[in-house]
Amino acid sequence: HIYAASSSTHKPLPNQNCTDPDPRNGGPVTPNITLESMDIIEAELGPLLQAGGAYQPTDCQAQYHVAIVVPFRDRYAHLSIFLRNMHPFLMTQRIAYRIFIIEQTNGKPFNRAAMMNIGYLEALKLYQWDCFIFHDVDLIPLDTRNLYNCPRQPRHMSVAIDKWNFKLPYRTIFGGVSAMTRQQFQAVNGFSNSFFGWGGEDDDMSNRLKHANLFISRYPLNIARYMMLKHQKEKANPKRYENLQNGMSKIESDGINSIKYEIYSIKEFPTFTWYLAELKNSE
Ligand code: UD2
Ligand code: MN
8 A cells, every 4th residue: 555544634734724613504593401410421521622611623723712601600400501501502603712701709709790890800810812712601502503713803692592582682782691802801901890790890891992982893693592501690889880881981990900809729620710819909
């Protein structure tokens, strides 16, 4: 024989760029929302991932390096369902990604926006991600044509949620799942750290984007579909309107340049990278 083993002749070029999956091959998916133990999920997904819940296609060069940042506290059942569905969903997208879970310590009311700021800053210590997707732990995508990358404008991803009858509640909404490039996030100084408790932090980001002359882009309603896992309503922050009003004058002083926090623990689990963070900014 003068030929090399057939497997090597068929090996795709490693320096070939990945292309987006063809939308004609994508479509609705049914999420698996049965609760499974973390052991089983790790056994299922671990072998397909790199430590810390990282993935990259091996047969082409990924064009997007995406940090998935999840603000988290005390929603373990949601977390296991989230991981179990997100990894298989994202693996088909030809992107490199890693899932970051940012857990806030007990004490202060939950501060979703600050956890996302911390996720952004910590993720950049590991890799120069070009794209950040901020993701509620209770939202599960329902269509594989919903691509987890960062286009020219910030993208609001969770347009059509079952809980709201798959309708967009209002035009400027930016909560749930949203995608921004590193440059866009940097340009608006990240999220405000002033929103403790439920509500307003997403609308404040929406205001920041507008202020920076950025526009919110969206996939159509039939693609950007999500299921929200059931949970109790959190206590709304009574200061959310006041914070929103003051927000516009604080963009330069309240954000990733003013956050104070301590990381108590960093762990690379098979399906995610976990940070336990104490927020030091005061309420
Ligand atoms: C809406 C927004 C959400 C956020 C929130 C107001 C959508 C689809 N969602 O969600 O992005 O703007 O209003 O703050 O627009 N979390 C915990 N533990 C907690 C509390 C919150 O882990 O004790 C995290 C978790 O990732 C959760 C997210 O914060 O999914 C949003 O909180 P929520 O699900 O209680 O609020 P919801 O559904 O009203
Ligand atoms: Mn929710």
